[in-house]
Amino acid sequence: MGRRDRRVPLRNGRAWAGLAILAGVIFAALFAPWLAPHDPLEPHLEARRQPPSLQHPLGRDELGRDNLSRVIYGARLSLWVGVTSVGLAVMVGGALGAMAGYRGGWLDSLITSVVDVMLAFPTLLLAIAVVVVLGRGLTHVMYALAFAMIPTYARLVRVGVLAIKEQEYVLAARAIGVSPVRLLWRHILPNCLTPVQAQATLGIGAAILEAAGLSFLGLGAQPPTPEWGAMIAQGRGAVFAAPHIVLFPGLAIMLTVLGFNLLGDGLRDHADPRLL
Amino acid sequence: MTHHIARRVALLLPALLGVSLATFALLRLIPGDPAQVMLGEHATAEQVARYRAAMGLDEPLPVQYLCYLGNLARGDWGRSLKTNLPVTTELAQRLPATIELSLAALLIAGVVGLPLGTLAAARRNSPLDWLAAVSTLVGVSMPLFWLGLLLSNLFGYQLGWLPPSGRLTIGVALQPLHEAYPLTHVFPQLPPAVTDLISTLSFLVSHFYILDSLLTANPAALADALCHLILPALTLSTVPLAVIVRLTRACLLDALAQDYVRTARAKGLSERAVVWRHALKNAALPVLTAAGLQLGLLFSGAILTETIFSWPGLGQLVVDRVLARDYPTVQGVVLVSASLFLLINLATDVGYALLDPRIRYG
Numbered sequence: 001m002g003r004r005d006r007r008v009p010l011r012n013g014r015a016w017a018g019l020a021i022l023a024g025v026i027f028a029a030l031f032a033p034w035l036a037p038h039d040p041l042e043p044h045l046e047a048r049r050q051p052p053s054l055q056h057p058l059g060r061d062e063l064g065r066d067n068l069s070r071v072i073y074g075a076r077l078s079l080w081v082g083v084t085s086v087g088l089a090v091m092v093g094g095a096l097g098a099m100a101g102y103r104g105g106w107l108d109s110l111i112t113s114v115v116d117v118m119l120a121f122p123t124l125l126l127a128i129a130v131v132v133v134l135g136r137g138l139t140h141v142m143y144a145l146a147f148a149m150i151p152t153y154a155r156l157v158r159v160g161v162l163a164i165k166e167q168e169y170v171l172a173a174r175a176i177g178v179s180p181v182r183l184l185w186r187h188i189l190p191n192c193l194t195p196v197q198a199q200a201t202l203g204i205g206a207a208i209l210e211a212a213g214l215s216f217l218g219l220g221a222q223p224p225t226p227e228w229g230a231m232i233a234q235g236r237g238a239v240f241a242a243p244h245i246v247l248f249p250g251l252a253i254m255l256t257v258l259g260f261n262l263l264g265d266g267l268r269d270h271a272d273p274r275l276l
Numbered sequence: 277m278t279h280h281i282a283r284r285v286a287l288l289l290p291a292l293l294g295v296s297l298a299t300f301a302l303l304r305l306i307p308g309d310p311a312q313v314m315l316g317e318h319a320t321a322e323q324v325a326r327y328r329a330a331m332g333l334d335e336p337l338p339v340q341y342l343c344y345l346g347n348l349a350r351g352d353w354g355r356s357l358k359t360n361l362p363v364t365t366e367l368a369q370r371l372p373a374t375i376e377l378s379l380a381a382l383l384i385a386g387v388v389g390l391p392l393g394t395l396a397a398a399r400r401n402s403p404l405d406w407l408a409a410v411s412t413l414v415g416v417s418m419p420l421f422w423l424g425l426l427l428s429n430l431f432g433y434q435l436g437w438l439p440p441s442g443r444l445t446i447g448v449a450l451q452p453l454h455e456a457y458p459l460t461h462v463f464p465q466l467p468p469a470v471t472d473l474i475s476t477l478s479f480l481v482s483h484f485y486i487l488d489s490l491l492t493a494n495p496a497a498l499a500d501a502l503c504h505l506i507l508p509a510l511t512l513s514t515v516p517l518a519v520i521v522r523l524t525r526a527c528l529l530d531a532l533a534q535d536y537v538r539t540a541r542a543k544g545l546s547e548r549a550v551v552w553r554h555a556l557k558n559a560a561l562p563v564l565t566a567a568g569l570q571l572g573l574l575f576s577g578a579i580l581t582e583t584i585f586s587w588p589g590l591g592q593l594v595v596d597r598v599l600a601r602d603y604p605t606v607q608g609v610v611l612v613s614a615s616l617f618l619l620i621n622l623a624t625d626v627g628y629a630l631l632d633p634r635i636r637y638g
Contacts, residue, residue, distance in 0.1 A: 117294030120614040124576035125594065129610055132598055133305045209419055213580050216421050217595050232422055239429040250422035258417040265413075 015266020021259030029075040038066035040073045040226045049242035059244040062234050063224075067244060070226035071252050077227045078256060081142045081211040082204040088146035090200055093153030098184055100154070101161030112158070115151040123148045124210055131219045138211070138227065141220040145207045156199055160192025198267035205260030212253050228253045281626050288622055295614040299607050300344050304337075306603065313603050316357040348611075354604035358597060363608040366593065371612065372483035373443060374589035377582070378574040380505050381512035386567060389517045393524025393563075397532065398551045408525070412518035420577050424511040424584035431507060439504045441586040443485060448500045450485060454478035456492040508585040512577050516570040523566050527559035534558075561632055568624030572617040 028035060038056070044064030052059040058067035100111035118126070123145075130144035164170060165188055173187050212229030214220040221227030223234065228249040235245030306313050311327045319327075328334055332343040347353070353363040396408040432440020439445065454475055459466075466474075482488050486505070489498035531537065532555050540550045579591035586592065594609040596602075 113290065113294065117291060117298060120291060120295055120617045121298070121610065122573065122575040122579075122613060122617065124579050125610060125613060128579070128594065128598055129302055129606075132603070132606060133302065133307075205417065209417075210576075212419050213421055216419075216580070217583060218599065229419070229421075232419070232425065236425055239425060240434055246422070246425060250419060250426075253419045253422065254414070254417050257419075258413060261413055261417050 012266050012269060014262045015269075018259045018262025018264070018266060021255060022263065025075050025079065025256045025259060028072050029079050032072050032076055036066075036069035036072045038069045040065060040069040041224050042066075049238060049245065051242070052244055058248045059242070061231070061245050062238070062242075065224075065226075067248055070231060071228070071248050073226040074228040074231065074249060074252060075256070077138060077221060077225065078208045078211065078253070081138060081145070082208040082260070085142045085145040085207045085211070086149065086200050086203045088143075089149035089203070090153050090196065092146070093150040093155075094157045094189075094196065096150070097154040097157030097159075098161050098189060101158040102165060102180065102184055102188070108158075111154065115154045118148075118151040119155075121148075123206075124213060127210060127214060128217075128219065131214065136219050136222065138215065138221040138225065141211050141214045144214075145210055148210075149203060149207065152199065152203065153196060156196055157189075157192060160195065161188055164188050164191050194270070195268075198264055198270075201260055201267055202264035205257040205264065208253065208257055208260070280629055284622055284625055288618060291618050292615060295611065295618070296345060296348060297341065298614075299611045300341050302610065303603060303607055314354065314357075316601070353608050353611075356597070356605045357602040358600050358605070363604050366605055367590070367608050367612055368480055369483055370588060370590045370593045372480060373485075373587060374575070374578055374582070374591060376484055376486060377505070377508055377512060377587060377589060378571060378578060380509035381574060381577075382516055382567060382571050384509055384513040385516035385520050385570070388513075389520030390524055390560075390563070393521040394528055394551065394556055396521065397525040397528035398547070400529065405525075408521055412521050415514040415518045418514065420511060420514065421580040421584055423514065424508070424581055427507050427511055428585060438507055440507070441584075443501065443504050443588060444497070445500050445504075448497050450482060450488050450497050451492045451494060452478055452482040453488060453491060508581050508587050511584070512574060512581045515577060516567065516574065519566060519570055520563060524559065524563050527562050528555055531555040531559040561628065564631070565624055565628050568620065568627065572620040572624075575613050575617070 042065060044060065047060050047064040048062060050056060050060040050064065056066050056068065058071060061067050061070065096111050096115070100108040121129070126148040127141065127144035130147050131140055134140040134143060161184070170183065170187055173183055178187070211220055212227070212232075215227045215229030216233045218233065221230045223230065231249040232246050235242065235249075239246050303310055303313060309324070311324045311331070311333055312319065314331075315323055315327055331347075332340055335343070351364055353367075355362055356366055359366065392408055396405040399405055428440045431438045444450070459474060481491065485501040486498065489495075489501055528551070532551070534555075537550055537555055540554050541547075545554075575591065578589060579595060581587065582589045582591035583595050590609050590613060594606055597605040597609070
């Protein structure tokens with residue numbers, strides 16, 4: 001397997017393609033107010049479902065709002081949900097996994113069994129359950145997805161810590177009296193981050209898909225929020241009369257998730273060349 | 277190996293208890309009085325008080341949990357707030373639909389994915405390999421509900437080739453198993469426990485439309501049920517298909533790099549025999565395992581697919597009842613799907629141990 005240089009993480013084309021797509025999406029999200037040609041929330045009932053035209057390249061939606069502007073603003077919400085939910089899951093799951101792996105004993109058994117039970121619930125169902133408790137809304141969806149993803153990162157970090165904590169340099173650091181927290185933070189965790197990084201990148205894509213699904217079901221973003229899943233739900237009654245309403249938000253989701261998947265695959269290749 | 281299997285089965289019990297604890301906690305985490313939550317907002321104060329007493333809601337939490345476990349074990353899973361049917365009845369009607377859909381999706385994924393992954397590995401870096409890589413990536417990046425919506429509208433409404441939603445055309449009738457085979461009439465002396473069991477089984481089977489139409493020799497219903505199954509199963513198969521293609525390719529490439537493959541080639545076997553007979557046999561095991569695990573993971577996708585295609589399974593049920601605040605039913609779906617997930621994983625693990633002669637650890 002000598003075709004990969006381990007020091008250059010983004011050597012393969014896939015990762016670069018992913019990064020390029022994401023750069024575009026992030027650009028759209030950051031500069032939405034300047035890029036969007038119209039107000040994403042302003043209805044024009046006289047021009048409902050208008051097909052794409054020069055003034056409205058992606059047409060108008062069910063209430064005559066500019067579809068392009070809504071798709072552009074949607075990038076903000078999806079990126080926000082994806083990144084924050086995965087970020088939270090990595091922090092909480094990572095802390096749990098690190099404690100379990102480092103301390104071992106009853107704490108490890110406790111955390112592992114809780115994580116195993118959580119893994120038994122399908123992600124989307126677990127997220128739905130959390131939304132049932134917290135109530136609907138995109139912020140709650142973000143918490144729900146973070147909660148549902150905790151076990152993934154807890155497992156990943158636990159395994160990494162277990163593998164590294166017996167290494168000689170860690171034993172040496174412990175022998176000279178480095179505190180456990182510092183030992184974990186400075187010596188152990190940085191060395192088990194690579195798989196977490198790859199998983200988190202893929203996880204953001206998955207979280208974006210699930211958030212869109214929950215919004216599509218009516219549990220996430222509420223109207224008139226320009227969220228991609230909610231936009232598809234809103235246009236589902238007119239898929240053939242006005243295909244543009246459903247088509248473009250779906251393509252936007254696909255492109256964004258594709259970006260994260262390409263980058264994540266590239267990073268995983270780098271982390272473990274044995275997996276594909 | 278018996279030891280290994282026994283250990284895995286023994287580990288199932290604490291996991292199931294954990295799952296029940298989680299569903300128990302779910303209802304107590306919903307803001308408001310659990311009795312009110314379970315009975316709905318229209319319940320009278322008297323009903324609520326009676327329910328509190330019956331469920332032991334005034335007792336300490338551990339006692340409540342034991343009470344809940346006892347009810348579960350007795351088959352009393354509460355009543356739906358929406359239909360007033362026992363939750364177990366609703367689940368028994370819906371679960372077969374979800375299982376049928378998931379198995380069909382997995383079947384499509386396997387039948388398409390295994391050969392595609394094999395070809396991609398055998399002709400590495402060919403246009404076919406490239407096509408497989410791109411299509412699997414696009415497949416896993418696509419929102420399922422969006423794909424389903426487009427398929428259902430294109431092939432269902434626009435072209436009219438396939439039914440756009442539902443499981444059976446109205447008017448097409450299925451015959452319940454116990455009517456087709458009236459065992460209880462033939463053997464009137466059967467003990468009541470046996471007849472109960474037979475009617476329960478018949479009830480379950482009658483909701484597996486494909487199985488039921490096969491068993492009762494009903495070709496019209498079979499064809500109709502299969503037509504309804506195609507679009508949702510295709511939609512649901514995208515993710516497992518991608519996983520199977522990628523994993524088959526990776527495992528086969530691994531196997532092709534082994535010494536026995538060089539030996540096989542050196543003794544002059546055709547490349548086809550090397551790939552399909554020697555390497556694939558060794559690459560198949562992890563793929564089968566992954567397929568088993570995918571079956572457990574399909575439920576997330578089933579929630580969205582069933583909603584799009586009005587497929588009357590557990591996924592559609594849970595969405596419908598979350599929106600209707602029918603919490604006893606939601607609790608039931610959560611409990612059943614998590615337990616099934618654990619059982620499927622157990623079965624996969626045991627199957628792996630049985631199939632792989634190298635696993636002899638205890």
